[in-house]
Each structure stands twice: as structure tokens, then as C-alpha cells.
Amino acid sequence: MKDKKFAPRGPRGGAKPFNRTGKSAGRPAWRQRDSHPDGPVILYGWHTVTMALANPQRRIRKLTLTENAARRLADENIASPVTPEIVRPQEIDRLLSPDAVHQGLLAEADPLPSPDIETLKQEGMVLVLDQITDPHNVGAILRSAAAFAVKAIVTTARHSPEATGVLAKAASGALELVPMVSVQNLARALTALNERGFQTVGLDSEGSEDLSDVALREPLALVLGAEGKGLRQLTRETCSVVARLDMPGEIKSLNVSNAAVLSLYVGAVRLGLMKRQAQIPTMP
DSSP states (O other), X not given: OOOTTTOXXXXXXXXXXXXXXXXXXXXXXXXXXXXXXXXXXXEEXXXXXXXXXXXXXXXXXXXXXXXXXXXXXXXXXXXXXXXXXEOOHHHHHHHSOTTOOOTTEEEEEOOOEEEOGGGSOSSSXXXXXXXXOOHHHHXXXXXXXXXXXXXXXEEESSSSOOSSTHHHHHXXXXXXXXXXXXXXXXXXXXXXXXXXXXXXXXXXXXXXXXXXXXOOOSSEEEEXXXXXXXXXXXXXXXXXXXXXXXXXXXXXXXXXXXXXXXXXXXXXXXXXXXXHHHTSOOOO
């Protein structure tokens, strides 16, 4: 369900046609994302808003708080770049959809910058989403992506939800941690990843082998399709490998957000990312 008053209008902010002609000359390395470039991003909920407040790249336009939320921010020494407006909880209720759990925090912000696909580091893992439209699923995938240190999420400019409102709430702050790349043509984007040395692995129930049996390597791009439709034909054909997730139980399919976290875990283990993270020294 979209937020009543703050539902963004128009296409995803900053989405530009994916262009493979030459390098990125004349094209900025960063683009706007989240929603319409002229409209605000709507963030609500404790983790979503506090992570945005802590992100130096996120420009907060307006912050609306209840007295309890303002007191909690002060108790936890979380600063705000703008003077908040203190209101009753019902005022925030009125601005959002009836089922929005805002916990007394509502922020309007500018979209975040987003990397061009050709600037992605050739290391670790990225996720590619083929027209996954449910904001709850995409938000949950973002949260898992942050947990596995995913370098970026690539989505289509059309047939994907704006990174605001419900999606941001489901991501629980991960929107501030995982860059999102919006492309017009997913097959061209996958071709670009292939050319840059990424192993592009599509997840599909008709895959030729189980993901855990695939010889995975870095940089790795895991490609997930929408529930029901799965990967589109051209997406499947552009991936270097199409694999499946074998299940021992009676139910053989998973919700796409669950499939994402399982494939990320398999990828992280096979690439040795867990051990690598454990070896990183912590600050005293």
C-alpha cells in the first residue's frame, strides 16, 4: 500500500537510458535515486530515519517528531541537521497510510546519489532484480544485502518500486548503506557486467544445477526474478549461468526475499567473504 499523501509521482528519480557507447565521458559518475528528482523521499520509522540522519549524503528537508521520539533522539545523542517539528502521533498518522508503523518519526529528504553501473567495484557481490515490484520484498532484499555487504543493487527504471515510504521502512535503514543503480535495459546492464568480469548467475527453478554446486567467483552478480514470472527470457539468456536453489522439503519454491538471502549466504560462503570479514581488525 502506498502512503496516501506522500506517494511519489512519475518515474524513478534520475533514471537514464543505459548507454554502452564508449566510456562514461560526459556522464556524471553519480545519479539521483529514490523517487522523482523534484519530489521528496518519505522516510518513517526509527531505524529508517535515524540511519538517514546519520548519513552525510542524505539531505534532510523536514523532520517531524512526536515528543517521545524527540526525547529518545536526545537520549541517544542523535543530532538532526534541521529543527524538527513536534506534533502529536495522530498528525503523523494522518500523513501516512493506516498501516504505517512510524514510531513517531517522519522525514522528508532529497534522493541519494547512485553510482553508474560502470563505476561498480569489481569485487564482492551485487544483486540484480528483474522487475521485482513489491516494495516489501525489495525492502527486505535491501536489508539482507546490507547484512552481506552487497556492493550495489541493480534494478530496472520501470516495473520496480520507488525507494521511499514502504520500501524504505522495510529496508530498516539499509537504503542508506546499499547503493541502488537504476537502468533502462536490464539485458544491456547484464552485458556490461559480463564485459567487466562479473559472473552473472541467474536464480531460476529451471536452472541447470544447484547454486551450491556452481563454481562461483568474484565479482559475482546474483540475478533474481519476480515471483510468479521469474527471470524474463532475455535476462536468462544474458546471464553466464542459470542455477536453482534445491530444497529438501515438500515446498520447492521460496518468497523472492528469502531466495535472495539464501543465495547471498551461499555466495558469501563460497567466495570466502565470511572469513574475510572475520579477519578485519576492529577498532579498540
